[in-house]
Amino acid sequence: MRPSAVTLDVDLDIIGESSATGASPRKAGAKPTEAESDEEPEEMATGPGQKEEKADRMFQAVDAACSGVLFIRFRVDTESDAFVLRLFGHMETCPIAESEAIKQSLHHCLRLLPMSHVMPANLIDIKSHIDAFLPQEMERHAATLASATGRTPTLACVTELRNNLNVKSSDVRETVLTCVPGVSNAKDREDKTWGVDLKNPDLVLFTSVFKSVAGFATLKDYYKYKRYNVQMIENKGETATTSGVGEIID
Helix, strand or coil: CCCCEEEEEECHHHHCCCCCCCCCCCCCCCCCCHHHHHHCCCEECCCCCCCCEECCCCCCCCCCCCCCEEEEECCCCCCHHHHHHHHHHHHHHCCHHHHHHHHHHCCCEEEEEEECEEEECCHHHHHHHHHCCHHHHHHHHHHHHHHHHCCCCEEEEEEEEECCCCCCHHHHHHHHHCCCCCECCCCCHHHCCEEECCCCCCEEEEEEEECCEEEEEEEECCCCCCCCEHHHCCCCHHHHHHHHHHHHHC
8 A cells, every 4th residue: 555644844933943952842742852752662561471562652753854844644544635635625615713723723734735655765766656656647637637627637746855955856847747648848739638837737746855755746726725735725615605695685
């Protein structure tokens, strides 16, 4: 089963930045530091003559060399992109008070970024991993979007780099696009499966490189949801209800 995770960009002004000694301020329920995680017992005896088993820890410190990044891994059969889109869709249509309550509960978080695939952060591994699944996935997306819109679907390739000087954003984008069949250009757009739209694409090929690891996902409604910024989701539920009542009265 492929890895499924969500990357959270955390607001350091809320959770507190690292001190000069490298220690981070921590509140109840916050992620422990690597040193604190090492102090927790990893094994526990279950009884005389029984094997010792590792304790299932809720949090695990991972050195991503990027401040304000938290990774959530799904251990059940849940697609991370579907989870995030369901959350955003609910926040759009639920009562405003409920939407604001959700934002408040996630007030430390800025962006929720689904990562459906994880791989080493070098061009060779990025291409070999993405080339194994992306052509088939893009064919499915193209058929679905073309049927829904009645036109050639569009895409954009977005790359974010953090703490990695070994690869360039432009090289990562070119590597990803070589794995997409039928990407159009200005000269022969009619003969291609995909168009390119950098402002409002139907699909975004998102790659995030942090230190030695790269995450990849195909994201829908990337700019509609403000680059998946949970704090900027616009609630439309109360407005829609009000307009509906007005139509009935008229």
